[in-house]
Amino acid sequence: MSVGKVLIANRGEIALRIARTCRELGLRTVAVYSTADRHARYVAACDEAVHIGPAPARRSYLYVPAVIEAALRTGADAIHPGYGFLSEDADFARVCAGQGITFVGPRPEVMEAVGDKAKVRALMAAAGLPVLPGSEGAVGSPAEAESLGEEIGYPVIVKAAAGGGGRGIEVARDRAELREAFRRTTALAQQVFGDGSVYMERFVPAARHVEVQLLGDDSGTVVHLGERDCSLQRRNQKLIEEAPSPLLPEQVREALGAYAVAGAARVGYTGAGTMEFLVDPSGAATFMEINARIQVEHPVTEMLTGVDLVAEQLRVAAGERLSFTQEQVTLTGAAIECRINAEDPAAGFRPTPGTLAVFNPPGGPGVRVDSGFAQGDRVPPDYDSLIAKLVVWAPTRAQAIARADRALAEFEVEGPGVATTIPLLRELLALPEFAKATHTTRFVEEYLSR
Amino acid sequence: MSVGKVLIANRGEIALRIARTCRELGLRTVAVYSTADRHARYVAACDEAVHIGPAPARRSYLYVPAVIEAALRTGADAIHPGYGFLSEDADFARVCAGQGITFVGPRPEVMEAVGDKAKVRALMAAAGLPVLPGSEGAVGSPAEAESLGEEIGYPVIVKAAAGGGGRGIEVARDRAELREAFRRTTALAQQVFGDGSVYMERFVPAARHVEVQLLGDDSGTVVHLGERDCSLQRRNQKLIEEAPSPLLPEQVREALGAYAVAGAARVGYTGAGTMEFLVDPSGAATFMEINARIQVEHPVTEMLTGVDLVAEQLRVAAGERLSFTQEQVTLTGAAIECRINAEDPAAGFRPTPGTLAVFNPPGGPGVRVDSGFAQGDRVPPDYDSLIAKLVVWAPTRAQAIARADRALAEFEVEGPGVATTIPLLRELLALPEFAKATHTTRFVEEYLSR
């Protein structure tokens, strides 16, 4: 099982990110693109490119036959799905296997096990991880939900088992709210994810979102590369991520790493993944979910460890062992990622696609920019509004904050109708709450409504 | 002695580099610019800017009264000279002191001592550093030169004591050649540097250029941050620099560090500087010179250590101690810098100034770009042809080479009449001689004449 040519079943910055590592590893690359991405930078960066469909993702990037056809005709022996799109689709991974194509990700059965957010709760509890009081698997009926509500204690959270990206989540503070939340979440889950299963957990009102980066290989080795703190979110959309998690007690940090490795080993996890935890102000951590893919914010960990996570994904997919052991992982300094979106925070974060008449990314010490765009490129209105990830590293968190602000100040993005989150990101970085790192996942929304 | 506002007496990428660190440290900045640099990026990056003269450097960046006036009127309490221009001018440092302005660099008398390449040889020999057989100080007459030639043994090298940048250096293989070399070098030194003193040394025909990065503070602490290998040069102009120096025996590496610290301590060196050595194929190292400034290739060391050298310069200039000790310096992985010049290697490296119609720097993991330009900017014909420094880091040298090539392949620079050294750099990186690191300072010229 060796890999020589990789089809990248994604677009934008992550497609370019993957192509970069492939080129460094001497692997050939195939881009797939929709009509909207015809002139995209990642397409030019690959050795070959196949036009797989029109702008709508369900007819291009999410359309399995088109992606598979593109792989077969170009002789790609592996498919890297990136994040989003088909990256956590176990069926797609099975189709790849059926066609003799290596899917860069965990085995389909593992994806399925960790992808069901109700099932994985039970699996992780069995592996010794702390989980919030909640349902064992899916909740079958409104009556069961109500009885569980009394048992768990309000407030409770109702989540779609197949959900993701912050959709299909509702909080209920009492029985009446629970009845409504159960009904709405079930309906939405059925409609959006094609699976109406929901599960319930106690709701933690103020907590930090801390996730541990994992890598596993076929030999059963699982290592973790420390945590990332993604507490600065708005409506479950991350704005700023950092590592290490500030103010996290050392014993909690160590415990999270050990939990992550134990949980991943339990399910035979291979490739890259993230184990997500909530950490409440007392330092109590509980397991939330596993993201079975490379994540948007993975460069934060790369900055601290020097490890190329995509290279390790490809290595594991090719049947090789990880290039390092847990003991060889060293975490140095502090890193911060700022997601620069073509959105207008002053207009309810409305997307502002358009042509980037000016696009000057920052440079200099400790600055990394991952973007799918260059000056003159057009941000299509068809996909997410991420135009660049700015990631900085510095010896200390305070220096990293200063560097992030310096780099954001340098970052020039202009275009007719184009607004970005750069001013908001600078505003958030400058807040005393961020400096003191007392913020929880609710902070941004509270701040914006001040 | 505190610093609040820094005038940057330089231009291009290094002026922007210094401004970046100043901003991160919360220091205010003043740019000075010639008419040719009116629209330069570094000017916009500073808080204030003063137009100090026309395009010719001797009437702007080298014109002391203009620079001092700009500092006085803007209330700058420090001047960072960058590299080149006034950076190693002890008289300028004295004028600064006389005006109550902190010069970011060593004390004037130290600059003077290490700036005379004949004197510093003797000083370093006294500090226990290995120096090549040669003259003690300047050579007074042709007769003295000839007698020394017999004593040292041919081939010998004749160098201008006040020289730099590869000018004022000649090799003589016998007495007749020596007579001519002495005459020409003396004349050129008088004409170009205003000081006709020359000194002599045995010539090492095939060697590596290895330099050690130093930092010293007012408390007498001197630390080194490992070495850089700059053997890939053409006519003494560096093309590619890297760290660590490949194939350098560990005991030589340690010895160079110890020599550098001992030599710098001997002269009371403060601030950033570089101690340059020649290492011959047997591993024998000899002291060459001290560069009393920040160097073009300093980011290579920053990538390996995580230390911001410009921040340390400013800290020391403000009378503070270095922020770390020798024991805290860790060197991780490998870094390579490629100098991207607006030059046409196919036309004798003729400079190709002009408008950068396309300028897309690379991004992604392990890539740092320091450039004074952005898309649409004009490279003026009046100064050096450096348009960007691409610096990459990776865990191993082989990975760093692959990454450098990937990043160079991504780097788009186009404009009417503009050619760059990017294709040549990629060619050099791909050579087996570079992979094996068997090259000496003569390699590029031999390769180009193949």
Next chain:
Amino acid sequence: MSEREQEHDQHAALRVLREEVAHLVKTVPGPVAAVSLRLGDCALEVTWASAATAAQVVAAPAVPAQAPAAAEEAVEDPALTAVTAPLVGTFYHAPEPGAAPYVRVGDRVRAGQTVGVVEAMKLMNQVVAEQEGEVVEVVAGNAEPVEYGQALVRIRVGSA
């Protein structure tokens, strides 16, 4: 204003015009076939290469516009339309090997009529004409891999 000054101003004006025309030629999106500027009778003429966008601004005496021959050949027939691949896959002219092709050059097709199939992952996807017309070219070869949006068959739209 003296006569001499007026003359000077006119010359200056015409120089500016010339420069503007040169600039216009560079910035106009379509290919400009001819630009003529007359000083004597103050005539400006601009001819675009595409007949569909040919434009003239003619001052007295009028000068007839002449579209170059090359431009005529470059004209695209607006009645020609292409049936494109609805997805990435392999294009087949016929329902099965050895069978007669769905369409041949010269055939008339109705809107909705199958003109070929694209196979992707063993599934046959029919390719249908969107408009009525005459088949003038089968662009993609039989069993040829095609990408999304690639032209497969060209049709001259119109009723018989």
Next chain:
Amino acid sequence: MSEREQEHDQHAALRVLREEVAHLVKTVPGPVAAVSLRLGDCALEVTWASAATAAQVVAAPAVPAQAPAAAEEAVEDPALTAVTAPLVGTFYHAPEPGAAPYVRVGDRVRAGQTVGVVEAMKLMNQVVAEQEGEVVEVVAGNAEPVEYGQALVRIRVGSA
């Protein structure tokens, strides 16, 4: 070509013209004061704001160009020249405090005549007129910090 087609082409041509004029206005370097387009007699008129570059292309019947009043004021006098700072420093009108200024508005100066000094690092650098003419303005104030190239004194060039 049928009459109807001709009409269609003319309309298309005029549309293109309109678009080109709009484009021209955006891309022309100087400020355009007026653009008028007549469909009936096919007239195109462009007037630039600066009288020095005013231009007309007029088809029959001719339409007189009207330069707006504001444009006249914006005209730069080509005979005006500025003596600029030869280096960064402090500009002084007079050789020493209390002394008479080197020049006053209305004075005639010869080429090479000192019009002020710029002091930098205690050194007085004389600022001299490069051409003969009349001082029309002393732009920089006395003891004002000036940068390289900054206008200090304006002179209307010419012999008396």
